[in-house]
Amino acid sequence: MSAPAERPRKLGIAAGSGPLPLQLAEAARASGRDVFIVGVKGAAGSSIEAWPHGWVRVGAMGRFLKLFREAGCEDIVIIGPMTRPTLRDIVPDFRGLLLLPRFIKRMQRGDDALLRGVVEFLEDNGLRVIGAETILTSLLAAEGLFTRIAPDAAHQADIDLAIRAAHDIGAQDIGQGAVARQGHVIALEDIQGTDVMLTRVAAKTPHAASTRQGVLVKLPKPAQDRRVDRPTIGARTVERAAAAGLAGIAVEAGGAIIADAEEMTRIANALGLFVLGFPPSRVESLVR
Known part of the structure; x- marks a missing residue:
């Protein structure tokens, strides 16, 4: 008699905003x-x-853990954008209150430090945190051009400039993205995220829809835990980049997540933007 097949480990998803949590659940x-x-x-x-x-408010760490445990979850994925909370946003339960001093220190150090604290909390309590790409391998950006339009030499120079800038702010645990236009870095991502950065660029760009200059680059932070908070782009990113007058978007292949690559590519082609996945070796050659 053959041994019974091993039961797949139940997956818990800590869901932020956007389509990725449900895409992951379906996969x-x-x-x-x-x-x-x-x-x-x-x-x-x-x-x-x-x-x-189940639902959990920011800071209710005891309920967060209890929901996963009572559901019988063994593996956990943390996915979907979440704005870093302020102290005013945090409403801790008893467990959260005990952890609050530790998390305040991590908040002062940056997003990556805060997320590492959440991962440590879950794993210290017997759960295993895994990367979303272990469930849905197609999430990771492939190397090469996604779109019909390709970056020209000037765009490639701006990509290099934005790679250096994004790496620098990532090393400081500030953000994951930068915008360069015509040889100048014009915007850096902060705790407010990519959408807010692109809105700022759009506000400073006259006749944005017809300008089509400059690029957005998103990179993983050099020291971040890649199981959580990988840089992410999708259809909304493309629409906001177009509204900001940018010519395209470039991300590190294997380092960034693309939410629905087919839809993102369709919209980029329709709006006249390029989307490029560059190899990690390009980053290494520019920042070493």
């Missing part, structure tokens, strides 16, 4: 995994309620 279910989603209030959308789910 996990298709692979035979049971799924339970914990939505972060103020970030995750109501669409998670079509799945087994």
Whole structure:
């Protein structure tokens, strides 16, 4: 008699905003995994309620852990954009109150330090945090050109400039993105995120829709835990880059997540932007 097949480990998803949490849930279910989603209030959308789910406010670390444990989750993925909370946003439960001094210190050091604290908390309590790409390998950006339009020599020079800038702010745990235009870095991502940065660029760019100069580059931070908070682009990023008058977007292949690459590519082609995945060796050659 053959041994029974090993039961797939149940997946818990800590969900922020955007389409990625549900894309991941669907991929996990298709692979035979049971799924339970914990939505972060103020970030995750109501669409998670079509799945087994619970809700947690920022700071309620005891409930966060309890929801996953009671659902029988063994592996956890943290995915979807979340704005870094201010102290005013945090409403801790008892467990969160005990952890608050530690997390305040991490908040002062940056987003990556804060997320590492969440990962440590989950793993110290018997859960295993994994990267989203272990469930849905197609999430990671491939190397090469996604679009019909390709960057020219001037765009490539701006990409190099933005790579250096994004690497520098990433090393300081500030952000993951930079915009360069015509040989100048004109915007750096901060804790408010890529969308806010691109809105600032659009506000400073006259006749943005017809300008089409400059590039957005997104990179993983040099020391970050790549299981969480990889740089992410998608259709909305392309639309905001177009509104800011940019010519295209470039990300590190294998280092960034693309939310629905097919839809993103369709919109980029329609709007006349390029999207490029460059090899990690390009970053290494520029910042060493």
